[in-house]
Amino acid sequence: MKTLSPPPGKPFDRLVIAVEADVFRSRQAVGRAMDRLGARVIRRTRLVTAVSEIFRNGLVYGGGAEVVITLDEADRMVWVDCTDQGPGIADLELAMKDGYTTGKGLGRGLGGAKRLVEHFEIHSVLGEGTQVRLAGRA
Amino acid sequence: MSQSAGLYLVDEIMLVAIDEDINDSDIVDLQDRLAQRVHDTGARGIVIDVSALEIVDTFVGRIIAQLAGIGTLLDSPTYLVGMRPAVAMTLVELGMTLPTVRTARNLQHALERLRATQ
């Protein structure tokens, strides 16, 4: 899988998601990054909800993930990269559709997360893993 | 035993307070305990309190819908209270409208409505 070029800004936090409690811990870190930029509640809520969807996917489907949070103070943006080394996604377009799930979820995580953020990109290679980059403006 | 939600009998109403860090392994246990306690106590209704939640993602949204489903199965009117405005707005964008869940502005309102339905 190709490595994404680093987002603008400076490193804020780096976390590993290996168990369910890490999903909570990691999304709290994203909330702190938004607080650092003085984000309004609605903007903070949108980004934290979106990353919660992506982090849980990284754990449940990716078998664990690594999270990198970057703070762009000039542009008032929080960037979040979530990378896993799971099975990857065969059909990204299908996976993004509301209601599509291969698990026991509602199938609204990927589509919903995309609607909630300023920037959303997803890269996946079968047998190698999945990489999601999101950003929200404070 | 689940640490991620509390069950309290208030005024013959079963109050379910969901915690921020509720996780997958707590859910079945919570459903069991709720069904059992509503049955044992003959509670007149269920109120699900989400005021502790800074966000509700599709994972927690599904839990809320499932808990409300238990209320329906047990013929126990169920209300959702305490949802923060930013959380409600975000849920709409996730496409989660929770059609089966009645909402009340706060616990007091929910209790009043449940009394009125008797």
Ligand SMILES: Nc1ncnc2c1ncn2[C@@H]1O[C@H](COP(=O)(O)OP(=O)(O)O)[C@@H](O)[C@H]1O
């Ligand atoms: N990190 C990932 N690795 C592998 N598959 C994934 C990943 N994220 C999502 N998927 C696939 O995309 C589907 C849709 O994801 P999502 O929209 O979050 O819904 P849900 O989590 O409810 O299934 C999942 O069921 C799964 O098949």
Ligand SMILES: [Mg+2]
């Ligand atoms: Mg999901």
